[in-house]
Each structure stands twice: as structure tokens, then as C-alpha cells.
Amino acid sequence: MQGVLLILYMLVVSGLIAVVGDRVGYRIGKKRLTWFNLRPRHTAILVAVVTGVSISALTLGTLLLLNRSLSEALFSYTNQIAQAEQELRALNRQKALLEAENAALRVERDHLKMDLDQFRSQQSAAQTRLSEVRDQLAVALQERQEAEAKLAAANEQLAKVQPSLDRAHAELEAVKAEVESARQVIATLESQKQALQLDRDQLERSLDVVQAALTQLENQKNQLEQEIEQLNQLAVRLRRGELAILAGEVLATGVVEAPRGAKPEAIRRQFEHLLAQAEQRALALGSQPMPPLENAILIRREDADQALEKLQEPGSWAVRILSVTNRLKGEPVPVLVQIYPNQRIFAKGSVLAHGVIQPGLSENQIQQQLLGLLNQANQRSQEEGLLSDPITGTVGEFSQVKFLEVVQHLRQSTTPLDVKLVADTDIYTAGPLRVSFLMAEASGQPGSSGAQQAGRPEG
Incomplete structure (x- = not known):
């Protein structure tokens, strides 16, 4: 009711303002008055505009004064729009989260379906395994019945052969022990049976490998026979002295x-x-x-x-x-x-081997000791990197004449002599090894006559 009265009031006031504005405009136009140096016609239009503005301002002011909700809605319109946009964004975020959760739930549902299928497969395999175990259990029960039948037969035989109670009791204990042993033997045989089955399977698998190896050995045999034939031909030619x-x-x-x-x-x-x-x-x-x-x-x-x-x-x-x-x-x-x-292996004057030779030795003994020194020098040279002959294993040769001269000199000596093998020149990896025998009286002997040099290897 209050709203109707307000509307009626606004209509009446607007009408009065319009009448007043019209009368004022009429009088201004009749008297040809001007405002702001305007023409009378324009002044009348301005009065009409002011009248309209006054009507609108009065209407809006009255509404705002009498209706607080309208004033609040008018002045808080921007804030309400911003709040509505924030709520809309929040709703959009919630929508995105809900869509992500929905996708995750779908993935989880697919995983659960896969797990269910796998579980069903495992259940089927377990049922198959259960059937196999039941079959094995039936076989074991049958074997047990057979063993019990054997045990009953053994007990009957034991009762028939008992000459006395004490002896029967002893034999009964013995039979029980045998039965227990038989059970253990049966268990052992079962284990051996399974092991033999595994061995049989493994041997069957190895059969192909063995056959392949046999074929390879046959090929190697044929190849070796050909090589033997070639070697026989080579041996014949070697006997003829053609190498x-x-x-x-x-x-x-x-x-x-x-x-x-x-x-x-x-x-x-x-x-x-x-x-x-x-x-x-x-x-x-x-x-x-x-x-x-x-x-x-x-x-x-x-x-x-x-x-x-x-x-x-x-x-x-x-x-x-x-x-x-x-x-x-x-x-x-x-x-x-x-x-x-x-590379240089030995510098000039390096001692490769040495030893003391006592007087009074035979020629053969002196030769053996000198050859030992030469072997020491040969071995040391090879260890240091001097190239040796791949066939003979030596690094040089020694003049037989000079070797005999050294032997004769040592045989004629009446005092112990210190014999050294000394490098004549710098010796390198390529060789050859050139050494000389350097002889001097052993230290501590009176009348030392100094060192004497004889011979060198030729290589």
C-alpha cells in the first residue's frame, strides 16, 4: 500500500512540476524573456529542460529518501558485481577441481577393473592348483593305504612266527623300526623320483646341445684329419731334408x-x-x-x-x-x-754376471762355471728387455776360440780369480750383446796382479 501511495504521490508532484514549468515557459515565451543572452525560443526550451530535470531529480531523490534498499542497491552495484565475479571464479575453480577428481576417479575405476581382472585370473589359477593338490593328495592317500596294508601283512606274519611272547615283542619292535625305515625310504624314493624327473627334463633339454656339440666335434675331427694329413706330408718332406x-x-x-x-x-x-x-x-x-x-x-x-x-x-x-x-x-x-x-739396457762397463773360480779345477769344470756365467748374463739381459732369438732363447754367441783361451788362463792360475762379464759398449734393446770376461785375483789374496780382459760375444 505504501508503494502505491508513493507512486501516486510521484505522479501528482510530477504533474504539478510539469504544469508549473509549462506556465513559466509560456510566460517567458509570451514576454519574450531571455536567459544567458539566449533567444526567447531557446530560453523556452531551456526552461522545458530544467523542468524535466527537476521532475527526474525530484523523483529519484524521493525514491532514494523513502527506499533505503534502492539507495543501497544503486550505490553498491559495482561492489556486488565484483563479488559476483569472485564467486563465479570460485565456482569455476571448484568446477575444475571436481572435473580433476572425476578424472582421477575414472582412472582409479579403470585400475580397480584391471585389479579385479587380475584377481579373477589368480583365483582361476589358484583353483587349478587346488585341483592338482587334491589329485596329489589322493595319490598320497592311496600310497598310505598300500603302506598300511603292507604293515598289516607284516604284523600278521610277525604273529605267526612268534615262538614266545618276549621274542615276539622284540620282533615287533624290530618290524616297527623297519616300517619306519620303509616310510623314510618311501619318502626318500619320492624325493629321488622328483629329482630324477627334473634330471630327465634337464637331460632332454641338454640332448640338443650335446647333439650340436657332437656335430661340431665331427667337423673338428674332419678338420683335424685334414691337418694331420698335411702334417704327415710335411713330415715326409722334413725327412727328406727340405725344411x-x-x-x-x-x-x-x-x-x-x-x-x-x-x-x-x-x-x-x-x-x-x-x-x-x-x-x-x-x-x-x-x-x-x-x-x-x-x-x-x-x-x-x-x-x-x-x-x-x-x-x-x-x-x-x-x-x-x-x-x-x-x-x-x-x-x-x-x-x-x-x-x-x-732403449739403453746396459751402460758400457756394466757387470752382467760374476763369480769366483778356484784353482785346481778341471777344464770341464771351468767350462761349466763360465757357461753358467754366460747363462746368467743371457737371462738377465732378457729380463731387462734385450731381444732374444725366439728359437734358441739366446741374445748372442761367444767366440769358441776366446772361450778356450779364458779356460786355459783360468786353468793355469794358482790363485782364486774373480771372473766378471762386463759390457764392452752401451747395449740397447736391439742388441747384440757384446761382453768380455774380466778376471782379477779374488780380494784378500796377496800379490794381486790386477785385472785381465779376454774375449767378447759376437752377435
């Missing part, structure tokens, strides 16, 4: 110097010179080139290139050219190249 070069025989030894900045052509010439020495040695031993080849030695291109590449590194290199296999007369010989750093 020219042994496997591992040194055909050439030398030193290739590669100073820093050396030209590759110079290094190649040194290497080719060693190959030429090996060629001459092979020809001298009876090897011959095989047409259309022109050389008696055969070296793979890859080996030669690798050797040249190694020799071009700065330094001094000991190079040996060796035969790869036994070769007969008239055959070419394949060779390989060995390269070692040519």
Missing part, C-alpha cells in the same frame, strides 16, 4: 731412427732396407718367390702400413722381421714385423 726356415726364425734385425721432424720417405727407406735384408736371408736359406710374385718374403699390406705408421713416431725403434710358419725349400715365407722402443 728351409723355421717358424719364428729371425730373418733381419735393425734399428730405425725417427728423430722429431724426420721425413716419412727417410723412415720408409730404412724400413725397406730391413725388408731387403730379410729377403736376402730368406733366399740364402732356400726360400724362393712364387710366380708371379717377385719376393721370397710375403708381408701383408696392412702389417706394413701399421709398421710404417708406428715407426713414424719420434724415437729410436728396434725392428725384427720373423717368419710366421715353417717353410720348405722353394716356398715363399710369410713374415711379420715386431717393433720395440730401442
Whole structure:
């Protein structure tokens, strides 16, 4: 009711203001009055506008004064819109969270379905296993009944053969022990049966492997028979004295110097010179080139290139050219190249071996002691890195004449002599080993005559 009265009041007041404005405008227009230096017509329009504004202002002011809710809604409109937007964003976030939770629940549902399927598969496998266990249990029960039947039969036989109560009791205990042992034997046999079944399966699996190995052995047998035939042919030729070069025989030894900045052509010439020495040695031993080849030695291109590449590194290199296999007369010989750093092993004057030789020894005894010193020097040289002959294992030879001269000198001596093997020159990896026997009276002997030198190895 209050709202209706308010509306009626507003209509009446608006009408009065309109009438007043119209009358004022009429009089202004009739008297041709002007405001703000405007034309009368424009002044009348301005009065009409002011009248309308007054009506609107009065209406709005009355509503705001009489209705607090309308004033609050009008002035808090912006805040309400902001609050509504915040609530909308919050609702959107809740919606996103709910959608994520929904997706997670769907994934969890799929996982649960997979787990359910797996559980059903496990349940089916368990039921199958249960059936197998039941079958095994039935077999075990049957075996137990058979054992009990055997036990009953044994008890009957025991009762029939009892001559007396005491003896029967003793035999009964013995039979019980045997029955228990039989049960243990049965259990053992069952275990052995299972083990044998496993062994049988393993042997069946191994059968294919054995057959494959047998086939391989047959192939190896055929190959060995061919090799034996070749070796027999080689043996026949060896008996005829046709072997020219042994496997591992040194055909050439030398030193290739590669100073820093050396030209590759110079290094190649040194290497080719060693190959030429090996060629001459092979020809001298009876090897011959095989047409259309022109050389008696055969070296793979890859080996030669690798050797040249190694020799071009700065330094001094000991190079040996060796035969790869036994070769007969008239055959070419394949060779390989060995390269070692040519380092100084012994300085000039180094003592390689020494010992004291007593007077009064026989010639044979003196020779044995001197040979022992030579062997010591040979072994020490090889341990230090001196290249030895792959076939003989020695690093040089000693002149037989000078060796006998040393023996005669030692045999004629009447005092103990300290004999040393001394390096004549600096000795390097490539060799050869050149030493001399240096003899002096052992320390503590009167009338010492000083050291005497005799002989050196030739290699």
C-alpha cells in the first residue's frame, strides 16, 4: 500500500512540476524573456529542460529518501558485481577441481577393473592348483593305504612266527623300526623320483646341445684329419731334408731412427732396407718367390702400413722381421714385423754376471762355471728387455776360440780369480750383446796382479 501511495504521490508532484514549468515557459515565451543572452525560443526550451530535470531529480531523490534498499542497491552495484565475479571464479575453480577428481576417479575405476581382472585370473589359477593338490593328495592317500596294508601283512606274519611272547615283542619292535625305515625310504624314493624327473627334463633339454656339440666335434675331427694329413706330408718332406726356415726364425734385425721432424720417405727407406735384408736371408736359406710374385718374403699390406705408421713416431725403434710358419725349400715365407722402443739396457762397463773360480779345477769344470756365467748374463739381459732369438732363447754367441783361451788362463792360475762379464759398449734393446770376461785375483789374496780382459760375444 505504501508503494502505491508513493507512486501516486510521484505522479501528482510530477504533474504539478510539469504544469508549473509549462506556465513559466509560456510566460517567458509570451514576454519574450531571455536567459544567458539566449533567444526567447531557446530560453523556452531551456526552461522545458530544467523542468524535466527537476521532475527526474525530484523523483529519484524521493525514491532514494523513502527506499533505503534502492539507495543501497544503486550505490553498491559495482561492489556486488565484483563479488559476483569472485564467486563465479570460485565456482569455476571448484568446477575444475571436481572435473580433476572425476578424472582421477575414472582412472582409479579403470585400475580397480584391471585389479579385479587380475584377481579373477589368480583365483582361476589358484583353483587349478587346488585341483592338482587334491589329485596329489589322493595319490598320497592311496600310497598310505598300500603302506598300511603292507604293515598289516607284516604284523600278521610277525604273529605267526612268534615262538614266545618276549621274542615276539622284540620282533615287533624290530618290524616297527623297519616300517619306519620303509616310510623314510618311501619318502626318500619320492624325493629321488622328483629329482630324477627334473634330471630327465634337464637331460632332454641338454640332448640338443650335446647333439650340436657332437656335430661340431665331427667337423673338428674332419678338420683335424685334414691337418694331420698335411702334417704327415710335411713330415715326409722334413725327412727328406727340405725344411728351409723355421717358424719364428729371425730373418733381419735393425734399428730405425725417427728423430722429431724426420721425413716419412727417410723412415720408409730404412724400413725397406730391413725388408731387403730379410729377403736376402730368406733366399740364402732356400726360400724362393712364387710366380708371379717377385719376393721370397710375403708381408701383408696392412702389417706394413701399421709398421710404417708406428715407426713414424719420434724415437729410436728396434725392428725384427720373423717368419710366421715353417717353410720348405722353394716356398715363399710369410713374415711379420715386431717393433720395440730401442732403449739403453746396459751402460758400457756394466757387470752382467760374476763369480769366483778356484784353482785346481778341471777344464770341464771351468767350462761349466763360465757357461753358467754366460747363462746368467743371457737371462738377465732378457729380463731387462734385450731381444732374444725366439728359437734358441739366446741374445748372442761367444767366440769358441776366446772361450778356450779364458779356460786355459783360468786353468793355469794358482790363485782364486774373480771372473766378471762386463759390457764392452752401451747395449740397447736391439742388441747384440757384446761382453768380455774380466778376471782379477779374488780380494784378500796377496800379490794381486790386477785385472785381465779376454774375449767378447759376437752377435
